Amino acid sequence: MRDYGQEIAARIAALPQVKDAGLDAAAVAEILEVPQDAAMGDFAFPCFRLAKAMRKAPQAIAGELADALSPDSCGVEVVGAYVNFRLERGAFAAEVLAAVREEGAAYGHSGLGGGRRVIVEYSSPNIAKPFHIGHIRSTVIGAAIARILAALGYEVERINHLGDYGTQFGKLIVAYRRFGSKDEVEAAPIATLLKYYVEFHKQAEQDPSLEEEARAAFAALERGAEAERELWAWFREESLKEFTAVYDMLGITFDSYAGESFYSDKMRRITDELAAKGLLTESEGAQIVDLDDCGLGKALIKKSDGSTLYITRDIAAAVYRKEHYDFHKNIYVVASQQDLHFRQWIKIVELMGYDWAHDCVHVPFGLVRLADGAMSTRTGNVVFLLDVLNQAVEKTRAIIVEKGVLTDDAAEDGPAVDEAAAEIGIGAVVFQELHNNRIKDYVFDWDKALNFDGETGPYVQYGYARAASVLRKAEGMGLSCNNGDTAALTGDAAFALLKKIYELPQAVREAGEKYEPSLLTRHVVDVAQAFSAFYHEERILSDDPTERGRTEAKLALTAAAKQAIGNGLALLGVAAPERM
Ligand code: ARG
Numbered sequence: 031m032r033d034y035g036q037e038i039a040a041r042i043a044a045l046p047q048v049k050d051a052g053l054d055a056a057a058v059a060e061i062l063e064v065p066q067d068a069a070m071g072d073f074a075f076p077c078f079r080l081a082k083a084m085r086k087a088p089q090a091i092a093g094e095l096a097d098a099l100s101p102d103s104c105g106v107e108v109v110g111a112y113v114n115f116r117l118e119r120g121a122f123a124a125e126v127l128a129a130v131r132e133e134g135a136a137y138g139h140s141g142l143g144g145g146r147r148v149i150v151e152y153s154s155p156n157i158a159k160p161f162h163i164g165h166i167r168s169t170v171i172g173a174a175i176a177r178i179l180a181a182l183g184y185e186v187e188r189i190n191h192l193g194d195y196g197t198q199f200g201k202l203i204v205a206y207r208r209f210g211s212k213d214e215v216e217a218a219p220i221a222t223l224l225k226y227y228v229e230f231h232k233q234a235e236q237d238p239s240l241e242e243e244a245r246a247a248f249a250a251l252e253r254g255a256e257a258e259r260e261l262w263a264w265f266r267e268e269s270l271k272e273f274t275a276v277y278d279m280l281g282i283t284f285d286s287y288a289g290e291s292f293y294s295d296k297m298r299r300i301t302d303e304l305a306a307k308g309l310l311t312e313s314e315g316a317q318i319v320d321l322d323d324c325g326l327g328k329a330l331i332k333k334s335d336g337s338t339l340y341i342t343r344d345i346a347a348a349v350y351r352k353e354h355y356d357f358h359k360n361i362y363v364v365a366s367q368q369d370l371h372f373r374q375w376i377k378i379v380e381l382m383g384y385d386w387a388h389d390c391v392h393v394p395f396g397l398v399r400l401a402d403g404a405m406s407t408r409t410g411n412v413v414f415l416l417d418v419l420n421q422a423v424e425k426t427r428a429i430i431v432e433k434g435v436l437t438d439d440a441a442e443d444g445p446a447v448d449e450a451a452a453e454i455g456i457g458a459v460v461f462q463e464l465h466n467n468r469i470k471d472y473v474f475d476w477d478k479a480l481n482f483d484g485e486t487g488p489y490v491q492y493g494y495a496r497a498a499s500v501l502r503k504a505e506g507m508g509l510s511c512n513n514g515d516t517a518a519l520t521g522d523a524a525f526a527l528l529k530k531i532y533e534l535p536q537a538v539r540e541a542g543e544k545y546e547p548s549l550l551t552r553h554v555v556d557v558a559q560a561f562s563a564f565y566h567e568e569r570i571l572s573d574d575p576t577e578r579g580r581t582e583a584k585l586a587l588t589a590a591a592k593q594a595i596g597n598g599l600a601l602l603g604v605a606a607p608e609r610m
Pocket of ligand 1: 151193362
């Protein structure tokens with residue numbers, strides 16, 4: 031599709047006055063604005079930056095530039111120190127609708143990444159620990175970033191860096207051998223393993239020999255002793271079943287589950303290399319890398335008993351990934367609480383002499399808190415993610431049934447309700463998560479998430495379903511949405527909607543460049559709101575034969591809006607129901 035901003039920037043930059051002032055097209059494009067108020071035109075060029083070079087008042091410059099531009103364009107006008115540009119609406123409509131129709135499900139995607147390989151690591155929960163509401167952030171934000179980067183033409187490798195290694199597995203092995211039951215674990219793996227873990231600590235207080243036993247079990251595990259390894263693999267597998275249930279509900283997948291344990295045999299090389307490069311120092315029997323000079327404290331690499339740590343495994347993982355994937359970027363979607371950890375190990379990789387350390391990117395996010403009394407808990411204060419999703423479906427089902435939200439052509443009960451409740455309920459949770467600027471802490475709030483009128487998943491899904499419903503009806507009336515008199519789409523509501531659709535690819539790009547899915551989420555809300563305004567302002571369906579050209583143009587726009595919303599939702603991982 032044409033890039034109107036770039037075209038206007040090129041025209042401005044071609045003016046001798048602007049050239050003389052030292053601004054090229056890229057610099058002009060940087061300055062060019064999209065005015066908030068549509069009355070101010072579609073693009074605006076502020077002339078303040080030229081004032082010094084041209085030694086004139088910005089207002090005078092604006093007038094001069096507008097005069098110089100006018101001959102080949104009708105949509106130029108001066109307001110104060112700005113040169114404003116107006117797109118020719120009919121031609122713009124034809125252009126946008128043709129592009130959306132041609133690109134279909136790929137509208138908004140691009141080849142920006144050029145097939146370069148990018149790793150996105152996300153979710154990464156710890157085995158035998160609850161998969162709780164806090165994990166929703168990495169899981170959902172990370173998956174969205176992965177989808178967005180894939181849409182931008184990167185080859186994306188999705189990795190779940192499971193926390194499946196560490197001394198706690200020695201404890202679990204001992205606990206299981208002493209008082210565990212296979213059936214109990216299989217019935218509810220994580221809750222049961224957690225219970226054993228707690229019980230282990232209770233008993234170890236009475237009988238400290240348990241700790242020694244656990245250390246021995248972990249040592250055996252590290253040696254690769256068969257019995258211990260088998261138990262550990264089974265704990266891992268059972269935990270993964272629970273994680274997978276959540277991933278399935280969210281429609282999230284991974285290419286690799288190479289977690290911390292995967293690096294257990296790759297650690298020696300790292301500690302050797304650190305030593306050979308003179309980076310390790312001894313401190314109270316342990317091996318550390320002293321990062322005080324860079325203001326990052328001291329990083330503990332190897333404990334006095336020889337066991338390695340979380341940070342060592344991250345260094346090993348990064349080195350392995352570079353060698354195995356030769357990544358362009360290696361992205362970690364991990365809570366901001368781990369800022370120091372990431373700054374430390376990325377610094378260490380840099381000190382090891384690897385210039386690709388700069389391609390390792392920590393994408394942090396803030397905390398999620400629950401509104402008081404928002405959720406009943408199953409064990410203590412832990413709120414399981416699976417429960418949240420199930421509750422979302424149940425609550426949505428209640429809303430659908432009670433308020434009769436399902437309209438005209440969606441059934442009131444039966445499988446249609448089940449399906450809708452799942453799509454809307456889970457979509458609502460995911461959408462709320464992605465609507466927030468990721469670095470900000472936020473409060474999970476049912477009323478907000480499930481509000482059909484707010485800036486929410488259900489609202490956007492409703493816009494999509496409404497467009498689908500209009501198009502179904504049109505089909506029944508023998509109307510087409512593939513042609514029509516698109517030049518007639520010049521009304522304000524239609525034009526505002528076209529602009530939002532036009533801007534979708536840019537929203538996708540910015541979301542990808544900043545690793546910030548909320549930029550796309552908010553834009554999808556904008557499209558849905560613009561569609562709603564268009565829908566209310568223009569009576570779309572008309573069987574008046576003399577109106578047919580206009581009607582079909584409106585239908586073409588409806589189809590484009592549906593496509594744009596649908597493509598946006600797909601990138602966010604939110605279902606787009608055809609009926610609601
Ligand atoms: N398993 C860790 C946790 O739950 C998160 C892992 C983050 N990724 C990493 N490469 N360190 O806190």
